[in-house]
Amino acid sequence: MDSQVSDYFNNPLLCKDTIDFRKYQDNIVKKCRTKNSLVVLSTGLGKTIIGILLIAHRLEKYKSKGKILILAPTRPLVSQHTKSCKRFIKIKNEKIVNLTGRIKPEKRMVLFKKAKILISTPQVIKNDIERGRYDLTEVALIIFDEAHRTVGNYSYTFIADEYIQTCLDPLVLGLTASPGKNYEKIQNLCDNLYIENIVFKTYQDEDVKDYIYNVDIFLERLELPLQYLEIREVWESLFKKYLRFFIKRDLINPYKPYFSKLDFLSITHDLNISLRFDNPFGFEDLEEQLEDELYYTSPRIIDIVREKDLDIHSIFSYCSSCISILHAKELLETQSFTLFESFLEKLEYKAEQDVLSAKRIVNSKHFNLIRSLLVEKDYNEIVHPKFPKIIEIIEEEITEFKNDKIIIFTQYREMAEFLKQNIKRHLDDTIKLEKFIGQSHRDSEAGYSQKQQIGIIEEFREGKINILIATSVAEEGLDIPNVNAIIFYEPVPSEIRLIQRRGRTGRHSPGRCYILITQDTVDVPFYKVSRRKEDTMNTILDRPEQLELSTEIKREKIRFKGESTFSEFDIIKNYKQRRKKEKQLLANRSIEEIIDQIDSFSRSKEYKRLKGQGVTFFNDVVNLTESKIKKKVMSMKGNTKKKEKKPKRYLNNNVKTLIDLAEVYSKDGEIDFMRFKELAEEEDIVDRKFFIHLNRACYLGYLKRDKDNKVYFIKHYN
Structure with missing residues (x-):
């Protein structure tokens, strides 16, 4: 990026004097011009600006x-990037578009062709x-925001694969504040995005220090009051009772200093995997593959179950009971009596629905004792120590x-609502506060739509709201400006979430970050875990040479097809015919993937070894060929060759008249709806x-009406 003597970044494709010059951003962009890059920047150091500068460079190059x-990953982030591009990049606004699933496919095809x-x-x-519908051959740059999401089957992985395979000069920019907690996660991210270059900057870097403000961290350590400890003691006694079920059956280590929900989730995970992954013939390779998926391997949970002839359903049920008890304990210790009691009510409801794991808890003497204590002593009047500390x-x-x-x-959303209602009572009416939560698909929990979130x-931003009470939806990426103080109601055991939350302050002035920790509760290990993960991540990123980055990407200049003219009307008109072809394209992709996997396996050492042991494979018996697979896949996708009955096409004279009007009065196949309606009125x-x-005319495919109040002539009835 060409930077002049001025205090701004300037480039023919950047709006003049709109982006303040920062040396470290200039250094980063220079490193990212020719290599697929993962840029890891602490929140607040301007990842969006890095993207804008690289966009200008690539557009200028081509x-x-x-x-x-x-x-x-979210529509609010899409909206935010759209605003940034329109603000900083000097091209017509109509050339900057966002594509969402709410836009019809044929319209997206048109937008992709028109936009830059x-x-x-x-x-x-x-x-x-x-x-x-389109391809990535002429895409000069793809920016993957919140790149740490590039795992497993997330769509980022597919798009990166497609881009590298189809574009002659691909350039990838991955942006994140936290790529992962360990070597394996960071390496996997780099593999999935074909990363050739890692740029890592923190607040401590020399070229960054001049542009940031200090953020003071305050750990507020609090003690639970006696009444909370009394309830906790009863609840822990119930947990220990159910824990004995696992200890007696050697399903869990009795000498562990600390038991968490993860211990019991891991047992259920291992059982599920083992039952799905049955290996009756004892093949070594399959055994190794199974062990890679398990938490407990010495011994394995499934081996203990078989050796002792244990009831698997009871194990699942007791795991569920223990998870519920530990979750309720966490709510009691780290949140409030209100959330704890709300969870008890949910358990009572489940017990009424005959859920055994809930009935076991609700019918216990411990549960009844706690219920009586809450009624008799009016525990709800005793607030959790975190609340007065927040005030x-x-x-x-x-x-x-x-x-x-x-x-x-x-x-928790419920805690966000609790804080919103109760903080209001302690503050001046001039202080406005609002909760900020994500969308919800549960009928019982109305979340905020992405449009509401943006609002x-x-x-x-405008100062109409002073205090935002947010769940995790506010952690990722959103440009929330000028926040001078952040309060963690509880620590989080994730380095990603710690970094994202903490980075919301100290952007434009010195900031403060308060973390509330209840002593002798899960708050303590959660905070330690997140700090340890962050330290591990930083150690790996400081020495990127220990990672295996891509080195074999060959590039040549993109060969553009030339300025092809296209008709929006033709795309809309032909889209119904395209839908049939799309099934075929999807089927062909499935077939190619299956064939590749079969070919790869049939050439492997494992295939030869298993064949040598007398194993017969299905594809050898049925002589599986591409045509057979194609036939099966097409039938699965509903594209059978059964002769379809042609629907009766009844046309009365009024329908024919409307079609004739559209044909005669349309220009390039389209006519304004109100004009069309006036012409129809003249014909009564x-x-x-x-x-x-x-x-009727639209249903039969002769005309088409869209939301833009246009009527399209598609074809004549003759």
């Missing part, structure tokens, strides 16, 4: 012929590529630091009659 694709910069969620792009911090921020922007992070962020086709016959 004389604005190439396309740029920006991928982000496309911003989208990855699933939309994956679906369109699989169906051949104290907020009042100090407002009075001493004159701070009017605070974010409180909490793990709340804007109000917070009015009111309800007009809409009935228009719908």
Whole structure:
């Protein structure tokens, strides 16, 4: 990026004097111009600007012929990137578009052809590529925002594969604040994005220090009151009772200093995997593969079950009971009586539905004792020590630091609502607060749509909201400005979430981060775990040479197809015919994947070894060929060759008249809806009659009406 003597980044494709020059950003972009790069920057160091600068460079290199694709995991992030591009990049706004699943496929095809910069969620792009609606051959750069999501079957992985295979000069930019907690996760991310170069910057780097402010971390350690300890003692006694079920059967180590929900989730995971992965013939390779999937291998849970002839259903049920007890204990220790009691009510409801794991708890004397204590002593009046501490911090921020922007992070939506209602009572009416939560697919929990989320962020930005009480939805990527203080209601056992939460403050002035920790609870190990994971991650990124990065990507200049003219009308008109071809394209992809896997396996040492042991494979017996696979896959996708009955196409004179009007008066196949309606009225086709016959003409494929109030002539009835 060419930087002049001025204090701004300037480039023919950047809006003049809009991006402040920062030396470290300039250094990063220079390293990313020719190699697929993973840029790991602490939150607040301007990952978005790195992307903008690289976009300008690639568009300049290809004389604005190439396309740029920006991928982000949520629609609010897509909206944010769209605004940034329109603000900083000097091209027409209509050339910057976002693609969402709410836009019809045929319209997305048109937008992809017209646009220069496309911003989208990855699933939309994956679906369109699989169906051949467009390809990535002319894409000069793909930016993967929140790149740490590139794991498993997430769409980022598919798109990266497709891009590297189809584009002559691919360039990948992965942006994240935290790529993973250990070597394996970071290596896997680099493999999936074909990373050739890692750039890692922290607040401690010399070229960064001049551009950041200090963030002071305050660990607020709190003690539980006596009443909480009394309830906890009873609850722990119930847990120990059910723990004996596992100890007696040698399913868990009795000498562990600490038991967590993960211990019991791991037992159920191992049982599920082992039951699905049955290996009656004892093949060594399959045994090794199974052990890679298990938490407990010496001995394996399934071996203990078989040796002792244990009841698997009882194990699953007791695991569920223990997980519920530990979850309730966590709510009691780290949240509030309100959430604890709410969870007890959910257990009672499940018990009424005859769920054995819940009935076991609800029918216990421990549960009944706790219920009686809560009624008799009115425990709800005793607040968790975290709540008065939050009020104290907020009042100090407002009075001493004159701070009017605070974010409180909490793990649970119910806690967000509790804090919203109760903090209001302790503050001046001039202080406005709002919760900020994600979407919900549960009928009982109404979440916030992504449109609502964007609206709340804007109000917070404008100062209409002073305190934001947020769940994890506010951690990732969103540009939440000028926050001077962050409060963690509880620590999180994830280095990614720790970094993202902490990075919300100290962007434009010195910041403060308060972490509330209840002593002798899960808060303590959770905080230690997140710090240890962050330290491990930083150690790996400081020495990227220990990672195996891509070295075999060959590049040559993209050969563009030339300025092809296309008709939006033709794309819409032909889309119904395309739908049939899309099934074929999807089937062909499935067939190629199956054939590749069979070919690869049949050439492997494992195949030869198993054949030598007398194993017969299904594909050898039936002589599995491409045509046989194709026939089966096509039938599975519903593309059978059964002769379809042609629907009767009844056309009365009014329908024919509307088709004739559209043909005669349309320009390039389209006519304004209101103009079309006026022409129909002249033919006495009015009111309800007009809409009935228009719908009939559209249903039969002669006309098409879209949301933009256009009517398209598709074909004549003759």
